[in-house]
Amino acid sequence: MSDIRTINVTRYVTPLREGGSLPAIAEGDDGFLYALKFRGAGQGIKALVSEFIGGEVARLLGLKVPEIVFAYLDEAFGRTEPDEEIQDLLKASQGLNLALHYLSGAITYDPALSKTDPLLASKIVWLDAFLTNMDRTARNTNMLIWNRELWLIDHGASLYFHHNWQNWETQMKSPFPLIKDHVLLKEAGLLAEADPICRELLNETVIDEILDALPAEWLAYEETNGIAEITKKVYRDFLNFRLQNSGIFLKQAIDARAAVI
Structure with a gap:
């Protein structure tokens, strides 16, 4: 990066x-x-x-x-x-x-007015299941159309395990049932194809690069006694486990889609 x-x-x-x-x-x-x-x-x-x-x-x-x-x-x-x-x-x-x-002139994505490419929709659903992002729903899409392209914003509700730190290992293994509410789920018809594409683009090295770019002062959590490296290790373990075991949340997403189409 x-x-x-x-x-x-x-x-x-x-x-x-x-x-x-x-x-x-x-x-x-x-x-x-x-x-x-x-x-x-x-x-x-x-x-x-x-x-x-x-x-x-x-x-x-x-x-x-x-x-x-x-x-x-x-x-x-x-x-x-x-x-x-x-x-x-x-x-x-x-x-x-x-x-x-700031994307000046961008408009909020409206699922009633926009069609999304099935592979693009599948990659976004995969991303949000991977990150346990509960906040990309029809009520609040957190997507914009700018220059006729789809842009993602606001991932602040991702990785919500960190608000209940003691339970992070259990949440790490979650299939993420909230994916059933994803605004693009119906259009995500290529989830099985998106999975190897996404897993190929992510690995331990690039995850480390993202975590290493975070300011240490942001990671001095009370739960880890203010030690940023311990905090970073939890995020690293969480993300790497979900990447290596993407089948857990992939099946949940595929099953959730089958239930709504």
């Missing part, structure tokens, strides 16, 4: 949705706009970790994901922000955050 750039946030533009604790459009010191995810928001740094891992795994599979950057918020940033809720969020998010290049 290529080196991840770090930008300095120079301007808070607007919340992406209502509520100050949610992502925002912000400007970086490189002059570009970004969808900024805050370390001080609801799920905290773990959501940034899953966002980063999910986005970079998707990229390795040849799927389109906006460029991910680390976004630094200076301690003085936001002092002049008039909205108290947003000001509190900015204060709680000093330091390194995560941002995705």
